[in-house]
Amino acid sequence: MSEGELVIPVPQEWASRAKMNAAAYEAAVQRVEADPEGYWTELAQRLDWIKFPTKIKDVSFNREDFHIRWYEDGILNVSVNCLDRHLAERGDQTAIIWESDDPHIHTFMTYRELHAEVCRMANVLKAKGVKKGDRVTIYLPMIPQAAVAMLACARIGAVHSVVFGGFSPDSLAGRIQDCDSKIVITADEGLRGGRVVPLKANVDEALKECPGVTDVIVVRRTKAEVNMVPGRDAYYGDLKQGVSDQCDPEPMNAEDPLFILYTSGSTGKPKGVLHTTGGYLVWASWTHEVVFDYRPGEVFWCTADIGWVTGHSYVVYGPLANAATTVIFEGVPNYPTNSRFWEVVDTHKVEIFYTAPTAIRALMRDGDEPVKKTSRKSIRLLGTVGEPINPEAWLWYYKVVGEERCPIVDTWWQTETGACLISPLPGCTPLKPGSATRPLPGVKCQLVDADGKVLDGATSGNLCLTDSWPGQMRTVYGDHERFISTYFTTYPGKYFTGDGARRDADGYYWITGRVDDVINVSGHRLGTAEIESALVGHEAVAEAAVVGFPHDIKGQGIYAFVTLKADVAPSDILQADLKGWVRREIGPFAAPEAVQFAAGLPKTRSGKIMRRILRKIAENDTSNLGDTSTLADPAVVDDLVQNRVG
Ligand code: WT7
Numbered sequence: 001m002s003e004g005e006l007v008i009p010v011p012q013e014w015a016s017r018a019k020m021n022a023a024a025y026e027a028a029v030q031r032v033e034a035d036p037e038g039y040w041t042e043l044a045q046r047l048d049w050i051k052f053p054t055k056i057k058d059v060s061f062n063r064e065d066f067h068i069r070w071y072e073d074g075i076l077n078v079s080v081n082c083l084d085r086h087l088a089e090r091g092d093q094t095a096i097i098w099e100s101d102d103p104h105i106h107t108f109m110t111y112r113e114l115h116a117e118v119c120r121m122a123n124v125l126k127a128k129g130v131k132k133g134d135r136v137t138i139y140l141p142m143i144p145q146a147a148v149a150m151l152a153c154a155r156i157g158a159v160h161s162v163v164f165g166g167f168s169p170d171s172l173a174g175r176i177q178d179c180d181s182k183i184v185i186t187a188d189e190g191l192r193g194g195r196v197v198p199l200k201a202n203v204d205e206a207l208k209e210c211p212g213v214t215d216v217i218v219v220r221r222t223k224a225e226v227n228m229v230p231g232r233d234a235y236y237g238d239l240k241q242g243v244s245d246q247c248d249p250e251p252m253n254a255e256d257p258l259f260i261l262y263t264s265g266s267t268g269k270p271k272g273v274l275h276t277t278g279g280y281l282v283w284a285s286w287t288h289e290v291v292f293d294y295r296p297g298e299v300f301w302c303t304a305d306i307g308w309v310t311g312h313s314y315v316v317y318g319p320l321a322n323a324a325t326t327v328i329f330e331g332v333p334n335y336p337t338n339s340r341f342w343e344v345v346d347t348h349k350v351e352i353f354y355t356a357p358t359a360i361r362a363l364m365r366d367g368d369e370p371v372k373k374t375s376r377k378s379i380r381l382l383g384t385v386g387e388p389i390n391p392e393a394w395l396w397y398y399k400v401v402g403e404e405r406c407p408i409v410d411t412w413w414q415t416e417t418g419a420c421l422i423s424p425l426p427g428c429t430p431l432k433p434g435s436a437t438r439p440l441p442g443v444k445c446q447l448v449d450a451d452g453k454v455l456d457g458a459t460s461g462n463l464c465l466t467d468s469w470p471g472q473m474r475t476v477y478g479d480h481e482r483f484i485s486t487y488f489t490t491y492p493g494k495y496f497t498g499d500g501a502r503r504d505a506d507g508y509y510w511i512t513g514r515v516d517d518v519i520n521v522s523g524h525r526l527g528t529a530e531i532e533s534a535l536v537g538h539e540a541v542a543e544a545a546v547v548g549f550p551h552d553i554k555g556q557g558i559y560a561f562v563t564l565k566a567d568v569a570p571s572d573i574l575q576a577d578l579k580g581w582v583r584r585e586i587g588p589f590a591a592p593e594a595v596q597f598a599a600g601l602p603k604t605r606s607g608k609i610m611r612r613i614l615r616k617i618a619e620n621d622t623s624n625l626g627d628t629s630t631l632a633d634p635a636v637v638d639d640l641v642q643n644r645v646g
Contacts, residue, residue, distance in 0.1 A: 006391075008398070008431040014407060018427020020290040025428045028441035039442065040470065044071055044282055046289075047321070048085045050251050051075040053278065059468040061493050066484055069255055070279035070470045077249035078258060078281050079122075079155040082320035083115040084249070091115075093297060094325045097348050098144050101191040101331040103340065106347070109144055111323075114151075116245035121145075121152035123243045124236070128183060128215050132157030132250050135181035135260065139163045139172060139199060141190030142330040145219045145236070146306045147316045149185045154258060157250035161260040161272070164307025165190050165197055167587045169205035171270075175262050176210045178272055179477055184213055185236075187221040193335035200226040254278025260477045261309055263415040264527035265486060266498070266517035272477030273309075273415050280418050281321055283471025287419040287440065288318030291409055292352050292381055293426050299378070301327035301345070302354040308524075309415040310385055314354060318419065333359050338366045342374035342401070353401075354383035354411075357393055358522040361553050364396045371400050381426055383409040386523030387555045388511050394433035412436035412511050414497065415525070416487070418471025421445075422509050435508045442469055447503055452491045460502040462515055464494040517611070519548035519556050524589045526558070528611075531592070534585035535560060538578060540568040545601050545609045546592070549618035557593035559618035561601060561640070570597040594618070594646045600636040602628070613637060617644055 015021055020028070032039040040056050053074030060067055086093070091112040098107045109117070130136060136158045140146040146162070153160040163175050176184065184207070190197035200218055204227055207213050216233040218226070228234075252258075258277045262270040288294055300319050304310035306328075319326040327348060333341050333355075341363070345353060363370070382402050384394075389410055398408055408431060412422040422445065424437040431437070439445045447461030448454055455461045472495070476483040490496045498518060502510040514520065517528040528546040535544035543563045551557035562578065564570060575595045583591040602610045616625050622641045628634045 006433060008407075008433075010427060010430055011405075011407065014293070014427040016427075018293045018425065020293070020425045021427040025425060025441065032442040040070075043286055043470070044074070044278070046285060047076060047081050047278070047281060049074050049076045053254060057468070061468070061488055061495060063484060063488065063492065066488065068468050068472055068474055070276075070468070071254035071282070074254035074278050075251050076254065076278060076281075077155065077252055078277055078317065079118055079151045080249045081281060081285075082151060082154075082317065083111060083118060086111045086323045087115060090296065090323050093323070095320060096144050096147060097299070097325060097327045099327060099329045099331070099344050099348070101194065101335070103336060103343065107144070114144075114148070117144075117148050118151040118155060119245050119247035120240045120243050121148050121236075122155040122247040124217070124239045125152055125158060125183070126156055126247070127239075127243070128217075130156065130158050130183060133159065133257070134183075135159045135161055135179040137161050137163060137172075137176050137179070137181040137184045139165060139184060139186045139203060140219065140306075141165050141187055141192070141197065141199065141221060142305060142328055143187065143219065143221055144328060145187075147320075147328065150259070150306070150312070150316055151320075155247055155249050157252055157256065159257045159260060161262070162307050162312070163262070164305055164587070165199060166305075166307070166589055168584055169202045170584075171586055172202060173206035173209040174269060175272075176206060176213060178262070178269070179260050180212055182213055183215045183217065185217045185219070187219040188226045189222040189224050191222060191330060193332040196222065196224075204229070252277045255474070259312065261312065261415055263309075264518060264525050264530055266527055267529050268527075270527070270530065271479075271482065271486070273473045274475045274477045275418055275471070276474050279470030279472070281317060283469060284313040284318040284419045285321035287423075287471075288314060288322055288324075290425055290440070291411060291420050291423045292354070292383065294319075294322055294324065294352065296323035298324065298351045299327065299349055300324045300352045300354075301329070301348075301350045303329055303333075303341070303359065304354075304356070304385070309418070313419045333363060334366075337370065338363060339370040339374055342371055342376055345379060346375050349378040351378055352381045352383070353379055354385065356386040356523040357384050357389040358387065358554055360384065360389070360393045360397050364393055365553065368400050376401065376403070379406055381409065382406045383411060385411045385413070387520045388513055389434060391433040398433070407431060410434075410436045412509070416473045417469070418473065421465070421469065422511075432508055435504075435510045437508050439509070445509065446494065447501060448491055448494075458503060458505045460500065460512070462491075463497045463499045463501040463509070463511070464491055465497065466494050519546075519558060521548075521551075521556055521558060521589060522554045526586075526590055530586065531558060531560065531582060531590060534582050534590075535562060535578065537585065538581050540564050540574060541578070542566075543601060545611065545614055547611055547615045547618050549593075549615070551593065558590070559594045559596070559614075560592040561596050561598045561614055563598050563601060596640070596643060596645045598636070598643070599639050600633060602636050602640070603632050604630050605632045607632075614640075617641060620644065
C-alpha cells in the first residue's frame with residue numbers, strides 16, 4: 001500500500017465469516033489458471049441441471065472463428081433454479097418483500113406463493129400462444145409482478161425484454177420493433193415519489209408504431225381508468241382467473257437466450273444485449289453469493305429498477321437463485337422524506353443494501369440527520385454500482401450510513417458483463433475509497449493504450465478483458481456483426497469495455513469512466529448519438545452535438561450544442577422546448593442540463609465534430625482547448641466559449 005493512502009482493513013468478523021476469505025480468493029485465482037475446466041465445472045454445480053454439462057467452455061474472441069459458449073450441452077430451467085428447488089426447505093420463507101411508494105403499504109410473498117404466481121402467469125402467456133424463443137416485452141413499475149413476469153417467461157422459454165418504465169413511448173416502440181415482440185406486459189399506471197407514470201397510455205402511444213403486437217396484458221396497480229383496446233388488451237387479473245398454478249418448466253439449453261436488454265452505445269440505436277441461460281445464472285448467482293457474502297434467508301435490498309441490468313441480476317435472478325429474501329422497492333430515496341431508504345431498512349431489517357453513487361451523493365447533500373435518526377443496525381454490508389463513486393461520498397456512506405461497521409463493495413460491471421467483474425469481497429479485500437479494487441477470480445483484466453499496447457504494473461489505460469466469463473453477453477440481438485465490431489475490433493482478440501481505468505501498485509483498479517461517447521447520468525447510460533438524433537428530429541434544429549460534463553449529484557450531466565435552421569431565431573422558449581423534446585423523445589432522465597445555441601460546431605476539414613473541444617467548453621475548462629489548428633473554421637470556438645451557458 002502506498003504511504004498516506006487510506007486503506008480500510010478487512011474486519012475480523014468478516015474474515016472469519018466469509019466463504020471467500022483471502023485464502024479462498026488466492027486459491028480460486030490459482031485454480032482457475034491451473035485447472036480452468038475443473039474450476040468452471042465446480043461453479044456450475046451451484047445450479048440444478050436437468051442435464052449437467054460436459055462441455056464447459058468454448059470461446060474465441062478472434063474474428064475468424066468468433067464464438068462464446070459456456071456449458072453448451074447443459075440443460076436447465078432458470079425459474080426452477082429460482083423457485084422450485086427452494087420449495088421443500090424454504091417454501092414458507094419470504095421471497096419478495098414489496099415496499100410500495102406509499103410507506104404504509106408493503107406486502108410479502110413466500111417462495112410457494114411466488115412459484116404459484118409465476119406458474120399462473122406462465123400459463124396465461126401460453127394461452128396467448130407464447131412459445132419457447134418468442135420475445136415478450138415487459139414495461140412494468142417496481143411491483144412483484146415484474147419479477148413474476150420475468151420468471152414466467154423463463155419458465156416457458158420465452159425471451160423477455162424489460163424496458164425501464166422511465167422510457168418514452170418512442171423508446172419503447174423502438175425496443176418492441178427491434179426484437180419483434182408480439183406481447184407487452186404493462187400496468188395501468190406506475191407510482192413513484194407520489195407521481196403517476198402513465199404506463200398504459202405510453203404503451204398505447206408506442207403501439208401506434210408496432211402493428212405486430214397482438215396482445216397487451218395489463219396489471220392493475222393504481223386501478224385508474226385506462227383505455228383498453230378490445231381484442232388486444234386484457235387485465236391480468238381477469239386472464240388468470242381459474243388458471244392452474246402448476247406449469248411444467250421448459251427444458252432449456254444452457255446457450256438458449258434468457259433475455260434481451262437494450263443498452264446505449266457510442267453510435268446508432270440502442271443495442272439488444274442478449275444473455276443466455278446457463279452461464280448467466282451461474283455468474284449472477286455466484287457473484288451475488290461471494291460479493292455480498294450472501295447466506296440463504298438474509299434480507300437483501302438492491303434499489304435498482306428491474307428495467308436495468310442491476311435489477312435483473314441483483315433484484316431477481318441472483319438473489320432468488322440463492323434463496324434470498326429480496327426487496328422490491330417502488331419508490332424513490334427522498335419520498336415522502338429523505339430518510340426513506342433507512343426507514344425501509346429498519347422496517348424490513350435489511351442486512352445487505354446495494355445502491356448507486358448518485359443516490360448517495362443526493363442524500364449526502366441533505367446532511368447526516370435524516371440518516372442518524374434511523375437505527376440501521378440490521379445492515380452488515382453496503383454496496384454501490386453503476387458509476388464511479390468519489391471518495392467523499394464513499395466515506396460518507398461508510399461513516400454515516402454504515403457507522404464504520406459495514407464494508408462497502410464498489411462493484412464494477414456492465415449490462416454486457418451480466419454481473420459483477422471487479423469488486424472487493426467483504427472477507428478478503430482491504431478497501432480503498434473510490435476503487436472497485438480487484439477482479440473476481442477468473443476475470444482477466446488488462447489495460448492497453450490507444451494503440452493496443454499492453455500496459456503493465458501501476459498505470460492508466462483502456463480496460464479490456466482478455467478472456468470470457470460465464471455471464472458475458474453472447475450477441476447483439478439480430479446483429480451479430482455489430483456485437484463483434486463494437487466490442488472485439490478496437491483491440492482485436494480482446495473485449496473492450498469502453499471504460500478507462502487506473503491500476504495502482506497493489507493491482508487495484510480505479511475506474512475513471514467511459515472513454516467513448518457514452519454518458520452516465522445518475523447511473524443511467526445514454527449514447528450521445530441517441531440524444532443528438534432526438535434533437536435533430538426537432539423541426540428547429542439543423543445539427544446537434546452532445547457531450548457529458550461533471551455533475552455534483554448525477555455524476556455526469558448532458559450538455560447539448562445546437563445549430564438552428566436558417567430561418568429559426570434562438571430564444572429561451574426554444575431552449576426549454578428542446579429540453580422538453582428530449583424528455584419526451586427518450587425519457588425524463590435524458591433531458592439535457594444545458595442547451596447552447598451555436599452558429600457552428602467545431603469540425604475538422606473532413607467534417608468530423610471535435611468533441612474534445614466541446615467537452616472542455618461544457619466543463620468550463622476553456623483555458624487550454626488544445627490544438628485547434630486542424631479545425632475547418634477555428635473562429636467557431638471563440639463563439640462557443642463566449643456563449644457558454646450555465
Ligand atoms: C457502465 C456500465 C453495472 C450495472 C449498472 C450499469 C459504469 C458501472 C461502476 C463502478 C465505476 C462503473 C462504467 C460501465 N460503471 N459500475 N462500480 N465504478 N464505473 O450498467 O448501464 O451497462 O453501464 O457503468 O462506465 O461501463 P450499464
